[in-house]
Amino acid sequence: MAVNLSAPRAEQLLPVSGVELGTAAAHIRKRGRLDLLLIKLAEGARVAGVFTRNRFCAAPVLVARAHLSHARPIRALVVNTGNANAGTGEQGLSAARRTCSEAARVLGIAPEQVLPFSTGVIMEPLPVDRLAAGLPACVRDLKENNWLAAATAIMTTDTQPKAVSTRLELETGVVTITGMAKGAGMIHPDMATMLGFIATDANLPQALMEQALRYATDHSFNAITVDGDTSTNDALMLIASARSRADEIIDARSASYLRFRDALTDVAQRLAQAIVRDGEGATKFITVRVEQGASIEECRKVAFAIAHSPLVKTAFFASDPNLGRILAAIGYAGIHDLNVDHVDLYLDDVLVAQRGGRCAAYREADGQRVMQQTEITVRVVLNRGTEQATVWTCDLSHEYVTINAEYRT
């Protein structure tokens, strides 16, 4: 059911020098599917990450955060699907640590140099013996040109693997950025997506990596929602192998940095939008743009109120221009001094409501025409400032209920 999203072709995904990927079918939850991924980093690589703000963050998130703050450089990432290792208490922490020590053993590095990631069902014990048994197969499969298999191995309810590449010519050389992500439900990232991994051969110091990653996240994964449920396992990692011939990017005000940051943001946006296009049960891809607000924060509040409303989402599913529901969502978004008599609402190019009420020229047939599209932009003009925000979401269909009612069967 994904909306205008197909799997990338393997040749579209550019290898990143110094970053090898290997997958295996470890029978974490289901037999015979790729469900384990090992990413091996060459010496000299740096890693930056952002994680979920969910207080019930998963054991691997706790361990990954701790290992990232260690002095020793990260040399490997292990990702399993089928089990989130969240809500699993002390036993879950042991399982995440064991994942690291097993990967360290097969790679000849220290456990603190491994970051663990998990996604899947919450509150069930991670079958860490099966995970460990699958690691040697991952090692045998390691290669730089393996992003499509890797993106496939981390899928849960995703119907399509999600990965994109871009190449950027800086003054002193070419830089490659390739990223992948997974996620279709429990999607309302409050730091990052379910799981995203972006690698580049660019050479940046840690502080600039973190700054660029934060910017890219705010403009991509932190601007999407499928169902408003913030996951326990969200993580987005940026890997920089520093293997490109381009000079090190050292100045946050340099043209090189800004071009790199924008290219990174573009990759992150394409991945984040792919998650929405593959949102559980999605039949429509909806852009909600709120303009002329007093602050970015209030624009985001309004955009997310619209994007989270089950009534708005079911109207999109039905292609029914029942657009009063959008006004209602604007009204309860939490802007206590909002003067609704200044609010305009557009559906694509159609002016639906003007100064808080139905526009005299609005014809239901015009709303109907736009609603039947698979890609729709809702534009709200608050007329109280100069800030704006954009959020991407999908509709709420029968398929969403089916998928989540039958998720574990």
Added chain:
Amino acid sequence: MAVNLSAPRAEQLLPVSGVELGTAAAHIRKRGRLDLLLIKLAEGARVAGVFTRNRFCAAPVLVARAHLSHARPIRALVVNTGNANAGTGEQGLSAARRTCSEAARVLGIAPEQVLPFSTGVIMEPLPVDRLAAGLPACVRDLKENNWLAAATAIMTTDTQPKAVSTRLELETGVVTITGMAKGAGMIHPDMATMLGFIATDANLPQALMEQALRYATDHSFNAITVDGDTSTNDALMLIASARSRADEIIDARSASYLRFRDALTDVAQRLAQAIVRDGEGATKFITVRVEQGASIEECRKVAFAIAHSPLVKTAFFASDPNLGRILAAIGYAGIHDLNVDHVDLYLDDVLVAQRGGRCAAYREADGQRVMQQTEITVRVVLNRGTEQATVWTCDLSHEYVTINAEYRT
């Protein structure tokens, strides 16, 4: 699909002296159904109200608020279904005012003595001519013993009329309280329900009425959610006709006041719970109780995060004890200093998670047994204080999507 909810029998609904109700089929939206209600109050009656906090509040809400603050006593209420008269701008305000002047004309009172209420589709013009034409039939139908027809006339997607009565023996006489409400979707009241009207023959000054109404609302309509969408038209009105022989209740610390307040709260709770039981597509009635929090506010945050989660609600629909989703919702509820290692989770009497992780003694079969019930209590123990809060909600089913995708057809 209502959960353990059937229509009240007419004889269960006690008339309130001084409060007459009359209904008519005015063809507001559909032909041949009761869709207009007139409530006429005898001289000496007082009215208190609470209204939606949605900034896009409907025209009738604006007019009702203004009329309530007038010096002249309220003598009539007019309620139509089929059209919310919200998002309708100046034209909508004119229509709401015209509703009042037409009712005033047929009853021989002033327009400021009439409160208008509307519910139904948003952002469509109210057919106020048809409404006015229906008022004489309402007048002919006026009688005190007419609550069931009145509760039926205000329904939208409700499958059952919702009305309850209680009788209270105070020291100096008997007091009757009868109330009705409507609502099934766009239910996440932030003041009141979609529409609720409670009448009593008790005699209370305005200040005590408002105090009792506020208390009852916080413990009833403000503690329910169906889909998290706060309506543009929510209003809950308390009418006191002062016709009872019981003495006037004048002291907020008196036993009479407390008994009246608690009886009012009980009526409000039964109506609010009826709305959840009749929630669009509901197959389960779920009580979410959060205990031992540091504040009522944080307990409500956690309870509503669980009650709003589409993932939790679809799991209930499927009778699937996928209870990690509840932990995830607790985690993103917005308590930034929550230590999840102190959190316990019960499903009815079954201890599911203890100190933040799956309880060793928990068996999926036990969770499964509870999930198959139609009435389920989720109990979260935060172990960080002495406050608590309870919220009522329903599951998210295919029927919800069907109802809201096809609402206007």
